[in-house]
Amino acid sequence: xxxxxxxxxxxxxxxxxxxxxxxxxxxxxxxxxxxxxxxxxxxxxxxxxxxxxxxxxxxxxxxxxxxxxxxxxxxxxxxxxxxxxxxxxxxxxxxxxxxxxxxxxxxxxxxxxxxxxxxxxxxxxxxxxxxxxxxxxxxxxxxxxxxxxxxxxxxxxxxxxxxxxxxxxxxxxxxxxxxxxxxxxxxxxxxxxxxxxxxxxxxxxxxxxxxxxxxxxxx
Amino acid sequence: xxxxxxxxxxxxxxxxxxxxxxxxxxxxxxxxxxxxxxxxxxxxxxxxxxxxxxxxxxxxxxxxxxxxxxxxxxxxxxxxxxxxxxxxxxxxxxxxxxxxxxxxxxxxxxxxxxxxxxxxxxxxxxxxxxxxxxxxxxxxxxxxxxxxxxxxxxxxxxxxxxxxxxxxxxxxxxxxxxxxxxxxxxxxxxxxxxxxxxxxxxxxxxxxxxxxxxxxxxxxxxxxxxxxxxxxxxxxxxxxxxxxxxxxxxxxxxxxxxxxxxxxxxxxxxxxxxxxxxxxxxxxxxxxxxxxxxxxxxxxxxxxxxxxxxxxxxxxxxxxxxxxxxxxxxxxxxxxxxxxxxxxxxxxxxxxxxxxxxxxxxxxxxxxxxxxxxxxxxxxxxxxxxxxxxxxxxxxxxxxxxxxxxxxxxxxxxxxxxxxxxxxxxxxxxxxxxxxxxxxxxxxxxxxxxxxxxxxxxxxxxxxxxxxxxxxxxxxxxxxxxxxxxxxxxxxxxxxxxxxxxxxxxxxxxxxxxxxx
Numbered sequence: 001x002x003x004x005x006x007x008x009x010x011x012x013x014x015x016x017x018x019x020x021x022x023x024x025x026x027x028x029x030x031x032x033x034x035x036x037x038x039x040x041x042x043x044x045x046x047x048x049x050x051x052x053x054x055x056x057x058x059x060x061x062x063x064x065x066x067x068x069x070x071x072x073x074x075x076x077x078x079x080x081x082x083x084x085x086x087x088x089x090x091x092x093x094x095x096x097x098x099x100x101x102x103x104x105x106x107x108x109x110x111x112x113x114x115x116x117x118x119x120x121x122x123x124x125x126x127x128x129x130x131x132x133x134x135x136x137x138x139x140x141x142x143x144x145x146x147x148x149x150x151x152x153x154x155x156x157x158x159x160x161x162x163x164x165x166x167x168x169x170x171x172x173x174x175x176x177x178x179x180x181x182x183x184x185x186x187x188x189x190x191x192x193x194x195x196x197x198x199x200x201x202x203x204x205x206x207x208x209x210x211x212x213x214x215x216x217x218x219x
Numbered sequence: 220x221x222x223x224x225x226x227x228x229x230x231x232x233x234x235x236x237x238x239x240x241x242x243x244x245x246x247x248x249x250x251x252x253x254x255x256x257x258x259x260x261x262x263x264x265x266x267x268x269x270x271x272x273x274x275x276x277x278x279x280x281x282x283x284x285x286x287x288x289x290x291x292x293x294x295x296x297x298x299x300x301x302x303x304x305x306x307x308x309x310x311x312x313x314x315x316x317x318x319x320x321x322x323x324x325x326x327x328x329x330x331x332x333x334x335x336x337x338x339x340x341x342x343x344x345x346x347x348x349x350x351x352x353x354x355x356x357x358x359x360x361x362x363x364x365x366x367x368x369x370x371x372x373x374x375x376x377x378x379x380x381x382x383x384x385x386x387x388x389x390x391x392x393x394x395x396x397x398x399x400x401x402x403x404x405x406x407x408x409x410x411x412x413x414x415x416x417x418x419x420x421x422x423x424x425x426x427x428x429x430x431x432x433x434x435x436x437x438x439x440x441x442x443x444x445x446x447x448x449x450x451x452x453x454x455x456x457x458x459x460x461x462x463x464x465x466x467x468x469x470x471x472x473x474x475x476x477x478x479x480x481x482x483x484x485x486x487x488x489x490x491x492x493x494x495x496x497x498x499x500x501x502x503x504x505x506x507x508x509x510x511x512x513x514x515x516x517x518x519x520x521x522x523x524x525x526x527x528x529x530x531x532x533x534x535x536x537x538x539x540x541x542x543x544x545x546x547x548x549x550x551x552x553x554x555x556x557x558x559x560x561x562x563x564x565x566x567x568x569x570x571x572x573x574x575x576x577x578x579x580x581x582x583x584x585x586x587x588x589x590x591x592x593x594x595x596x597x598x599x600x601x602x603x604x605x606x607x608x609x610x611x612x613x614x615x616x617x618x619x620x621x622x623x624x625x626x627x628x629x630x631x632x633x634x635x636x637x638x639x640x641x642x643x644x645x646x647x648x649x650x651x652x653x654x655x656x657x658x659x660x661x662x663x664x665x666x667x668x669x670x671x672x673x674x675x676x677x678x679x680x681x682x683x684x685x686x687x688x689x690x691x692x693x694x695x696x697x698x699x700x701x702x703x704x705x706x707x708x709x710x711x712x713x714x715x716x717x718x719x720x721x722x723x724x725x726x727x728x729x730x731x732x733x734x735x736x
Binding site for chain 2: 028032036039040042043044046047048049050053054057058060061062064065066067068069071072108109131134135138139142150151152153154156157158160161163164165167168170171172175176179180181
């Protein structure tokens with residue numbers, strides 16, 4: 001068990017929340033653009049809307065489970081996993097729209113059930129990765145600070161703040177001026193940049209495994 | 220298990236409220252494409268703020284298992300639900316004196332209280348050890364499963380069975396009962412029963428007053444500063460959207476003008492119904508006709524009675540319009556006319572899935588070009604698809620709703636075209652305006668047994684000749700009830716943009732602070 005020192009809890013390095021805010025920003029850009037793209041392929045009736053939204057959320061949920069499972073091993077560097085996950089999201093982002101169109105053409109005459117399953121599978125890979133990010137970083141934060149509520153609250157805060165800003169920026173700037181493909185390229189660059197930065201930081205002294213807070217405090 | 224139950228149920232309630240708020244905001248904005256972004260911004264800012272505040276309150280490094288935390292949680296959840304319940308009615312009030320986005324402050328506050336739940340529950344339920352990330356993932360999954368259930372149950376089922384006020388009060392009941400149960404379960408002193416009782420009492424008052432609280436909501440959202448106690452005479456709420464009708468036949472679909480249920484060719488001031496009547500001038504006998512967007516039916520009623528029409532296939536995404544049609548005598552025969560086949564589907568998807576069907580005439584009285592997702596049925600890709608479904612000499616008429624971008628896109632896809640009022644008449648083959656054929660068609664045409672124009676009546680004869688004279692065209696691009704031929708349009712449209720699925724040009728045009736014409 002790691003716990004904070006008697007002199008007070010160890011703060012998280014400032015770059016962690018910044019990176020997570022960037023991650024939240026990119027995720028929301030994808031959500032808005034992918035929803036639009038999939039609606040164009042499968043229709044904008046309520047059935048399609050529900051399938052896309054539900055698939056997105058379930059992917060995030062199961063991704064959270066996967067991230068939680070990966071974070072259990074204290075010897076594993078959750079930061080490096082996080083870097084890998086971010087890069088994976090970015091790579092998928094770059095190819096996402098052509099992939100959606102290709103699959104959409106294949107499943108044009110499929111039944112609603114098949115369409116729902118295909119939509120779910122299409123969104124599964126990136127949303128699993130997105131969902132995994134919060135537990136991974138929370139695991140890192142708890143190892144450093146020893147406080148669950150504050151770790152969850154703060155990381156949830158910055159990630160959601162990034163998403164909130166993206167929700168406005170996507171509709172009033174990105175889609176308006178760059179279109180769908182341009183918007184996901186921006187998001188992909190942000191993901192890959194975040195992944196590369198975290199990987200470099202984790203490769204530094206003590207970065208391979210998250211540094212626990214010093215022993216000695218209340219737990 | 221308590222923690223998992225709490226975050227799942229609050230996820231359900233939070234997303235259900237978001238669906239309701241989106242419906243209200245969308246009705247207020249007329250379906251502007253920024254609605255989702257603005258609402259989500261406020262919602263997520265609120266969640267983030269709530270999470271931040273809750274995180275700061277978690278001063279004890281490890282409070283797992285401390286059931287006193289439940290009382291605090293109960294109060295948060297109760298406050299969050301009460302605020303959420305009041306957001307939509309207050310949005311209606313705000314709309315009567317200020318722009319609707321101002322009400323997003325209320326959304327942010329409510330979402331902030333809801334957003335505090337996950338960190339508070341985590342702090343209560345998760346020990347600060349190496350398994351914190353894993354345990355958090357269970358709660359996060361529960362929260363998301365609850366949200367997904369909200370999307371499915373509220374968006375798909377409740378929206379069809381209950382109105383806005385009904386769903387809102389149901390959510391209030393669920394959220395407040397959860398809060399009351401948490402208060403009772405907390406191990407603090409006798410105050411817990413007082414807190415639980417107060418929460419139940421507030422919920423009961425809200426449920427009893429749900430109708431008075433929500434009365435006039437859609438009217439306020441629609442009429443805004445000109446709201447003066449007006450009431451829609453008919454409102455259809457279902458999972459596809461909201462359609463309302465005023466006492467003088469104005470149809471409001473999703474918060475914007477969606478036509479007037481009138482076929483009166485002698486007085487078209489409110490709906491420019493002459494546009495479908497003029498179609499015989501462009502096509503001698505359109506046997507197979509496709510109509511995208513049935514709406515309240517006036518265009519379909521005109522088109523199916525045009526000379527030569529053998530089959531009219533209507534695609535409408537919202538079945539609620541069938542209820543509106545049933546209530547209006549001038550269009551109700553559409554529902555029993557053997558020539559008419561109505562399919563409830565997304566128009567673009569239907570065309571995509573029926574490559575075998577070819578049409579002499581495709582009719583699309585499109586909604587406003589600036590509305591969210593209008594690109595879906597205005598883009599170059601969509602029009603190319605329509606073009607491939609046309610018979611030789613086929614004609615497409617599409618309402619451009621005043622957008623030069625839409626006009627440009629039509630003329631980019633089709634070799635031949637003109638502007639009739641605010642609609643585009645286009646086709647792959649040369650188009651000509653046959654005035655004699657139009658005269659013949661309008662003097663013989665009947666709808667439900669009644670003649671459209673009777674040439675023995677001088678006023679009707681004058682009107683007939685006005686319509687035939689449209690063929691002369693005009694070079695005055697500002698004249699709204701005229702035909703503008705392509706040679707006049709092309710120079711005017713130079714510099715405007717072709718709408719594509721990717722650029723969604725039309726939707727953003729009205730929002731740009733830096734026009735790029």
